[in-house]
Amino acid sequence: MQVYISADMEGVTGLVGAQDVQAGGRDYPHGRVMMTEDVNAAVRGALAAGATRVLVNDAHSTMRNLLADQTHPEAELVRGKPKRMGMLEGLDGDFGAVLCVGYHSRAGALGVLSHSYMGHEIEDMWLDDRPMGEIGFAHATAAALGVPVVMLSGDDAACDEMTAWDARVVTAPVKYATDRFSARLRPAAEARKAIEEAAAEGVRRADSRSRPPRTEAAATLAVRWQSATVASQLEAIPGVGLRDSRTVEVAGAVPQLYRLFGVFMRVATALTDQQPYC
Template sequence: MRIYISVDMEGVTGLVDADDVQPGGRDYERGRLMMAEDVNAAIRGAVAAGATDITVNDAHGPMRNLLPESLHPAARLIRGKPKQMGMLEGLTPEHDAVICVGYHSRAGALGVLSHSFMGHEIEDMWLDGRPVGEIGLAHATAGAIGMPVAVLTGDDCACAEMAEWDPSVTTVAVKYARDRFAAELRPADEARGAIEEAVAASLSVPPKSSAPAAGPSTLAVRWQSASVASMLLGIPGVTATDSRTVEAQGGVPGLYRLFGVWMRVAASLTNQAPYC
């Protein structure tokens, strides 16, 4: 059984603030170790369920958060950027299931460290007219290549968002949002035990592959800055619906990769701190 694990940081056990998840933050070094402990719990669960091949993709920010020496030896690590498929780099049809560790709710939700990919630079996103963030877009992209999402961990708001997309996904709440930068925390050992148990139980039954999506989809993004939207119109296939919103059509995996290009353009035009 081949398992793919995408690891974000905002939804990791114990973390609630930008200083916990951004390089240079006063608690970042502790945060990256907490991140490793959550993913190691998921790896242990996968191994217990019989996984023989585990790929972990560091999917947060600079994508160099996980220290290789801190990772469980049963897994291989994809580290660094740029990556053509970003948070899903390395996911292939040969995998049997996807596990999302440390994920967070989308922009506009009152979840811990909620945002959609780029702090407040992205005001909203829609996939086929439905509001979407990192959770929904990852789920749709995995499904488009036939990969089921088996487990997601994060705060209770992230778990609720996943349930709205696919109630069959097992979710583990490691903290409960009190506000965007405050949460009631589960004890670390309890949270990691819950992650390990959920992954082992979910994978103990052979995951059912999702049916690849048929037909084109539409991805739309509303940016804070009209200059970003204007610059993106230079990319073939990108159209504007208003001065700050652009969209494109195509297969979901291709749209996911295209969206990565949009973010690199936006990053070159803006210099605003996330989470403010």
């Protein structure tokens, strides 16, 4: 079985603040080590469960966070940007399972470094009127491609969010949120053991559970922005309409919506130059 790993950073073992996860932050070099070790734990688990190939996508911010020379030698790494499919670059129906490592809860949740893609710039998101963030969008997109998400690691809020989307996903909480920038941490060795075991269990379960049917069925994505400027500019994209002055919506197959949302973010970044987590 081919296994795909999407690796974010906010939900990594030990990390709780912007200085841990943003390039230039005081503790960012250490955060990169911690992220690499969490990913390596997931790779070990996938291989132990019989994975024949593991592809890791560095999915955080600049997408140049994982230490390539310290990443598990049996894993392939997709690094850098731009990526047409962003956090799911390289995922297709040839894979049998998706693992989400280091993920975080959506905007508005009381989770460690909670947000939806762009710090405070995105206030909320919906898929067919169901509130979602990065976890829900990744799950829905992978499912539309015919690949199940089988494992997630992050804080307890992220794990609970994943369970609400799909209770079959094996979760590994590596920290317990006490607020948005603080948490009770599991010891690093214990957390990575939990990641490794959850990855192995998720991959084993993928062998026995039915794959989601690949689908091009239309869905509706809606995004509420902090700035009406962003919404007004996005309305110029064919097919994009306004629900209100700050909320855009567009319909299409979920993988196409996921790719289009990447364009939304590039437009928003150019217009706002916002700083995440402020």
